[in-house]
Amino acid sequence: xxxxxxxxxxxxxxxxxxxxxxxxxxxxxxxxxxxxxxxxxxxxxxxxxxxxxxxxxxxxxxxxxxxxxxxxxxxxxxxxxxxxxxxxxxxxxxxxxxxxxxxxxxxxxxxxxxxxxxxxxxxxxxxxxxxxxxxxxxxxxxxxxxxxxxxxxxxxxxxxxxxxxxxx
Numbered sequence: 134x135x136x137x138x139x140x141x142x143x144x145x146x147x148x149x150x151x152x153x154x155x156x157x158x159x160x161x162x163x164x165x166x167x168x169x170x171x172x173x174x175x176x177x178x179x180x181x182x183x184x185x186x187x188x189x190x191x192x193x194x195x196x197x198x199x200x201x202x203x204x205x206x207x208x209x210x211x212x213x214x215x216x217x218x219x220x221x222x223x224x225x226x227x228x229x230x231x232x233x234x235x236x237x238x239x240x241x242x243x244x245x246x247x248x249x250x251x252x253x254x255x256x257x258x259x260x261x262x263x264x265x266x267x268x269x270x271x272x273x274x275x276x277x278x279x280x281x282x283x284x285x286x287x288x289x290x291x292x293x294x295x296x297x298x299x300x301x
Contacts, residue, residue, distance in 0.1 A: 135210060135254035138165065140247060143178040154243055156211075156255060163264035165211070165255060167219055173240035180247040192244030199245075203228035206249040209242040214259045224251075 141157035141164065152174035156165040169177075176192040179185065189197065199205065204227040213220040221242040225233045246253050 134257045136160075136257050136260055138253050138255050140177065140181060140243060140253070143174050143181065145174075154240065156243075156253065158255070158260060158264065161260075161266075163260055163266055165260060165264045167211075167239050167243075169240035173238075173244060176244045177240070177247055180244070190244075192241065192248060195241070195245060196248045199225060204233075206245050206251045207232065208252045208254060209237070209246045211239055211242075211253075211255040211259060213256070214263055219259075 136158055138156040138158050141155040144153050144155060145151070146153065150171075152169050152171060154167045154169055154174065154177060156167065157163070158165070172190070173192075175186075176190040179190070180192070186193070196206075204225050207224040207226045209224065210222045211219055212222050219239045221237045221239040223235045223237045223242050223245060225235060227233065243253065245251070
């Protein structure tokens, strides 16, 4: 089953300069991180910020070609994950209302999706294997409590069974 996602953000790892596109599954608060190249991340980020490069980027060129052919991008799908490599398909509908599904790198597909406002889907099994979830507010509250209790034990308080910590 395909799950709709949105581009949550484009980020950069400050230690190594690598770029990542973060896709978010709104229903389950799952995030899929897809590492992309500098040019692809720039193309996605500029479009999300409603900015244009001085010269057309690859995604801009592809959009121009698709438009000139009387077609449009209907959707994109992240369809597979093998050996830590994501695979995608771009769904294009031509002037005769015929659908074409083209193999693509996810970064290029996402670059087109944000230009067309096209929906982005991810195969559910990929999200199940590779998505991350962030701690909820309740998890954070429990963590504060756990830290407090652990601090009590670190300050020399014992529980009668020795120095066992509640989260150990």
